[in-house]
Amino acid sequence: RKEVEQDPGPFNVPEGATVAFNCTYSNSASQSFFWYRQDCRKEPKLLMSVYSSGNEDGRFTAQLNRASQYISLLIRDSKLSDSATYLCVVNYPDSSYKLIFGSGTRLLVRP
């Protein structure tokens, strides 16, 4: 089993749609969780950290479910510019410095 698993997609949605991604992680001792966005042939960029209480940043909402070991990302009112690959990231249980990156979920927003 992969340490961080994501549906590779692609998720193909119209502008204005709401789309949700889930990610599961294998080690219950992980403490830090993030969503990164990666555009084609570019570096990953931090989208948001994920906190136990859940957090929202504009059209983006992240949730953490420790009991089921999954993280979700909800994007409301999708824009064309949201088209990218979204990476789910958790820390290595034995090190807060080291991060494990999922392979990503690809989102395509069409006009």
Next chain:
Amino acid sequence: DGGITQSPKYLFRKEGQNVTLSCEQNLNHDAMYWYRQDPGQGLRLIYYSQIVNDFQKGDIAEGYSVSREKKESFPLTVTSAQKNPTAFYLCASSSRTSGRASYNEQFFGPGTRLTVL
């Protein structure tokens, strides 16, 4: 402007050659990292360094070497022992900042695409 720079953007290497990828940051971050990304795959950790003059192997360190003589710089050498070096190489850094933001959020440079001819 604070940030992370990597050079070169594209690099071509002949088989049997060693090449060194540059990574510099002016964010005053303590920790720096090197990752490799292959098409359709996630990032894999090569080496990381928490402080100057110290570094640890990641998951795929074989065929690579690093140094951390200065806080700002963390160069990666891809040696001839690395059998499949063609990939996208990403350098990142993180800080031990306090506050709600997790201190291990990592920020990336623009990457170097290495191709072996």
